[in-house]
Amino acid sequence: MGGRIRAEDKECPLSTAIEQVGEWWTLLILHDAFDGYTRFDQFQENLGISSSMLTSRLKALLADGLLERRPYQTNPVRHEYVLTDLGRSLRPVLVALAAWGNTRLAPEERSMILIDADTGNEVEPVVIDAKTGRRLDDSNAYVFAAGPAASTAMRNRYPDRMPLSTNR
Known part of the structure; x- marks a missing residue:
């Protein structure tokens, strides 16, 4: 194994992503936002979260550009929280x-499933490579490599893995 990449270096994209959304309340708030919740009281009631924790998490989501705050009422002024493109x-x-969480449960134990909105059929989401359509599973067919902006530590972590191209 190569050099150690510290989360505080902000170089590792996984560390950066986890720093933004890794707190479990953040993921649950985002989940509610995807389900159409937009108002403070809706999030609080659905999640059973304290107002101080919700305020803190919403501020972080706003600062990270994941939500934006919009007024929905003028007297008194009230705001809603809406997902950004990011x-x-x-x-x-x-x-x-x-x-992934559902794969660990028997079908009859699943409290929430993903379905096709048109057909109502349950779907099985997978992650694929957009260029080839190949499934990214737990095989070693796809590995991380140092990118063009990699530091010495990152290059040391992946010394034998140089990409042929970094074009998207």
Whole structure:
């Protein structure tokens, strides 16, 4: 194994992502937002979260650009919290995480499943490579490699894995 990448270095994209959304209340708030919740009292009632914790998490989601605050009432002024494009881009991650959680349960033990909105049929989400359509599973067919902006520590972590191209 190569060099150690510290979370405080902000270089590892996994560390950065976990710092933004890894707190479990954050994921649950985002899940509610995907289900159409927008108001403070809706989040609080559905999650059973304290107002101070919810305020803290909403502020972090606003600061990270995952939610935006919009007025929905003028007298008194009240705001709603709406997903941004960046926030909406996390939906596949939450779907995959929920699907992974369901794989550990028998079908009759699953309290929430993903269905096709048109057919009502249960679906099994997978992560694929957009270029090839190949499934990214637990095999070693896909591995991490140092990218063009990698530090020496990151290059040391993946010394034998140089990408041929970093084009998207």
